[in-house]
Amino acid sequence: MKRPSFKTEAFVLRFLNYGESDRIITFFTRGFGKLRGIAKGARRSRKRFPNAIEPFSHSILLFSRRGEGGLSIIENCDVINHYPGIRSDLEKTMTASYMIDLADHFTAEGKKSAGIFQLLGDFLGLLETGNSLEETTRFFELRLLRLSGYEPVLGKCVICNTPLDKIGSAFFDATRGGIRCSLCGRGDQECIPVSAGTLKTLLLGKQTETDRIHRLVLSENALKESRVIFRHFIRHILGKEPKSLQVLDEIRKMICPETAKPQSYQGSGVGDRGSVLIPHT
Numbered sequence: 001m002k003r004p005s006f007k008t009e010a011f012v013l014r015f016l017n018y019g020e021s022d023r024i025i026t027f028f029t030r031g032f033g034k035l036r037g038i039a040k041g042a043r044r045s046r047k048r049f050p051n052a053i054e055p056f057s058h059s060i061l062l063f064s065r066r067g068e069g070g071l072s073i074i075e076n077c078d079v080i081n082h083y084p085g086i087r088s089d090l091e092k093t094m095t096a097s098y099m100i101d102l103a104d105h106f107t108a109e110g111k112k113s114a115g116i117f118q119l120l121g122d123f124l125g126l127l128e129t130g131n132s133l134e135e136t137t138r139f140f141e142l143r144l145l146r147l148s149g150y151e152p153v154l155g156k157c158v159i160c161n162t163p164l165d166k167i168g169s170a171f172f173d174a175t176r177g178g179i180r181c182s183l184c185g186r187g188d189q190e191c192i193p194v195s196a197g198t199l200k201t202l203l204l205g206k207q208t209e210t211d212r213i214h215r216l217v218l219s220e221n222a223l224k225e226s227r228v229i230f231r232h233f234i235r236h237i238l239g240k241e242p243k244s245l246q247v248l249d250e251i252r253k254m255i256c257p258e259t260a261k262p263q264s265y266q267g268s269g270v271g272d273r274g275s276v277l278i279p280h281t
């Protein structure tokens, strides 16, 4: 009996070579969520599988399978966007790899998410056409967490509900998934201090339309604080640090060693404004 075939848009999350000429590829698809498939002869046939099966490529995928789950047979893969602008820039490539790696970690096989599919398309598009700003990575993380059901509470204390407007300085508590006010967080070694300015910027970035995100520039202090709390929170949720993040750190150090970003919290930065919005000119 012939297997039914399906067509859907997909991003390549990762692949591994199998046997002499095959590849097992993990995709995140618009119509079927994450799926794994074998592309027979992929390493030989550039016609059926052009550069559509490289990490983060956006393609139209034709596959067949019997029932749900298990390994699909990849019949064809036509590239929509290979992202040449990202691939010609080392830091952008590593940032895109991190985004794809995170999406892989936060999605389960067979679970469809139109929101996460759209997020990948939007943010890879931002990287392709704009600068590789660290802000882009932070807002990607924040939106991915929200779409995966792990949105951190940044607008009020998770213990006493005091709103951020009334909190001068706060502490991030990964276990409770949000901030604590100075009274509720003081003295807890597990909590990370974070300024109200940084939190306000992150809340702003959560709502800003994707095509306006490049206008939102975080101060050095807000970048440093948000980098530390997201890294800590994501590691807490996943129980490990994504490998691509470690590679990204190394690349940043190589590209710009004098400004390589510290990964642990240094100084309070309380009172920092957190961000500036660059007006359109």
Ligand SMILES: [Zn+2]
Pocket (backbone or CB within 6 Å): 157, 158, 159, 160, 161, 162, 180, 181, 182, 183, 184, 185
């Ligand atoms: Zn509180």
